[in-house]
Amino acid sequence: MGEPDTAGERYSEDDATPARKRPRPGERRLQILQTLASMLEQPGAERVTTASLAAKIGVSEAALYRHFASKAQMFEGLIDFVDQSVIGLIRQVTDREAAGPLQASRIVALLLQFAEKNPGMSRVMIGDALVLEHERLQERINLLFDKIEAQLRQSLKTSDSPTPTADAQVAASLLVAFMQGRLQRFARSGFKRLPSEHLQAALTKML
Numbered sequence: 001m002g003e004p005d006t007a008g009e010r011y012s013e014d015d016a017t018p019a020r021k022r023p024r025p026g027e028r029r030l031q032i033l034q035t036l037a038s039m040l041e042q043p044g045a046e047r048v049t050t051a052s053l054a055a056k057i058g059v060s061e062a063a064l065y066r067h068f069a070s071k072a073q074m075f076e077g078l079i080d081f082v083d084q085s086v087i088g089l090i091r092q093v094t095d096r097e098a099a100g101p102l103q104a105s106r107i108v109a110l111l112l113q114f115a116e117k118n119p120g121m122s123r124v125m126i127g128d129a130l131v132l133e134h135e136r137l138q139e140r141i142n143l144l145f146d147k148i149e150a151q152l153r154q155s156l157k158t159s160d161s162p163t164p165t166a167d168a169q170v171a172a173s174l175l176v177a178f179m180q181g182r183l184q185r186f187a188r189s190g191f192k193r194l195p196s197e198h199l200q201a202a203l204t205k206m207l
């Protein structure tokens with residue numbers, strides 16, 4: 001669950017260590033999060049319950065609660081992964097690209113590619129998977145998009161316009177709304193309408 005190197009980083013159940021009778025410390029916890037992520041990837045998936053999650057893994061609900069105090073804490077584990085991934089990808093771009101529209105465009109592209117590679121995580125990012133869960137989870141997602149918008153504002157404060165700060169704020173807000181719209185469409189289409197569809201052409205028009 002470390003910081004990803006590329007937008008292709010994927011949080012996949014396929015990466016889980018083969019099950020043993022006595023998993024190493026932390027191994028079962030990781031398996032729970034990977035299974036939860038895989039269940040969120042199913043198009044049209046209903047709200048994931050601890051009963052369905054436990055059944056998928058082949059353990060009791062009580063076993064889940066030996067590793068997480070609540071289902072909300074399980075979702076927080078996924079949000080932690082999303083947050084670390086997003087911050088890591090942004091850092092990759094800002095380390096390599098000079099501030100400006102190209103930097104902002106690259107950030108948006110990498111984040112949408114990350115969501116495309118991780119359909120379950122895209123449902124977490126738009127809050128779709130958090131409906132009826134603890135409100136603090138949605139607050140964390142809101143904070144994540146605030147961080148993204150703040151970085152985009154910083155990236156775009158290079159205009160020769162008389163009002164570069166105001167212009168950057170408007171453009172950053174537009175880009176975040178665009179990202180959220182693409183993620184919503186991705187989830188609502190059963191992951192068929194990809195976030196990267198005509199992406200460069202759309203970004204060129206906006207920037």
